[in-house]
Amino acid sequence: MTAPFVLVLYYSRHGATTEMARHIARGVERAGLEARLRTVPAVSADCEATRPEIPEEGALYATLDDLKHCAALALGSPTRFGNMAAPLKYFLDGTSSLWLTGELVGKPAGVFTSTASLHGGQESTLLSMLLPLLHHGMLVLGLPYSENALLETKGGGTPYGASHHAGTDGKRALDEHEIALCRALGERLAETAKRLEIRRG
Template sequence: MTQLPYVLVLFYSRHGSVSEMAKYIARGVNRVSGVEAKIRQVPNVADTTTIASPALPDDGAPYCTLEELADCSGLAMGSPSYFGSMAAPLKHFLDQTSTLWLTGQLIDKPACGFTSASTMHGGQEQCIHSMMTPLLHHGMVWVGLSYKHKELIHTSAGGTPYGASHLANSTNETTLTDDEKALCEAQGKRIAEMTLKLQKSV
C-alpha cells in the first residue's frame, strides 16, 4: 500500500490552545483527498543542558523527528506567541535542521504558521513572521490565508492573513471561537491543496 504524502502539523503548546488549533488544522488537511495530516509536537527545552526530555510525551502527539520533517510534503507550524516570537522549544527544534538545509530537503515545499496569544495585540502576526523566516531560508513556499474566508473579515478574536491565530482570554483559555475554528480548517485545507499542486509541478 502506497503511503499518502503528508502535511506535518508541527507545534509547541504550553497551555493547550495551540494543540487545539493543530487538531483543526489537521481536520482541514484531511478534507483534501490524496494527502493526510501527521500531528507532531516538540518537547520543552530544559533550563539546564544536563536535563534530558523523556523519549515520549506524557500525553498528546508524539515528538517530531528530523526525518519526519524531511519527509513531509507540506508543513503547518504552530507556536504560542512569546513577546512577538515563536517559543524557544520550536526554535530549538528548527536550530537542529542544518543538515536539511544543506541538502535542500525542504525546498519548494509549502509551509504555513499558526499561533495563539492571550492579548489582542500580543504579537500574533509577528510570531508568525518569526516562524516564516527560517522556513524561507529552507526554500519553502509560504502559504497564508486569503480574504475569501469571510471569517477573516468579521472575526473579533484571532485570525490573520499571515496564518490562523487564536486570542486566548486567559493563559489557560483553550476554547476556540467558531471563526477561529473555521480559519484553522481553511488553513489546513489550503496547505493540503498547495501540497498537491506543488507536487504535480515538480
C-alpha cells in the same frame, strides 16, 4: 513510497496551540491528505527536557525525517514576547542538515499561533516562524481575504496565518471564525501540496 502527508508541527504549553493543530489537521484531511501531528520537547536552563523520550500523552516528538518526507508543513507556537517559543526555535535551529541538502525547497508551508492578549504579538510571532521557512526555500502560504472568517473575526485571524486569542487565563475556547481559519489553512496546504505533486509526477 509512503503516501504524501502534511506535517502539523507545533509546541503548546497550555493546550490552545494543540487545539489549533487539531483543527488544521481536520482541514488537511478534508482536502484528502494525511495530517501528521508532531510536537517538540520543552527545554530548560538546567537541561534539555527530553525525558521521557516519548510524551506521555498527545502527539509524538518530531524528527528531522518527519520534515524531510512531508509534502507540506504547518508550524505553530504560542507567542512569547512577539516571538515563537524557545522549544520550537531550538528544534528549527537543528535543521541545518536539511537546509544543506535542500530537502524542504519548494514545499508549501503555513504558520499558526495563540496569544494571551488580543494584541499580544500574533502577527510578529507568525512572521518570526516564517523566517527559517524562507531560508529553507519553502513556499509560504497565508490566508487570503476570500476567507469570510478573516473579515468577520472578533478574535484571532490574520493574513499571515491562523491565530487564536486564548485570554489571560488561557481558557478562552477557539471561536467559530478561528476554527474556520485553522481548517482553511490546513485545506489550503493540502490542496497546494497535491497540485505540486501532480506537477512533479
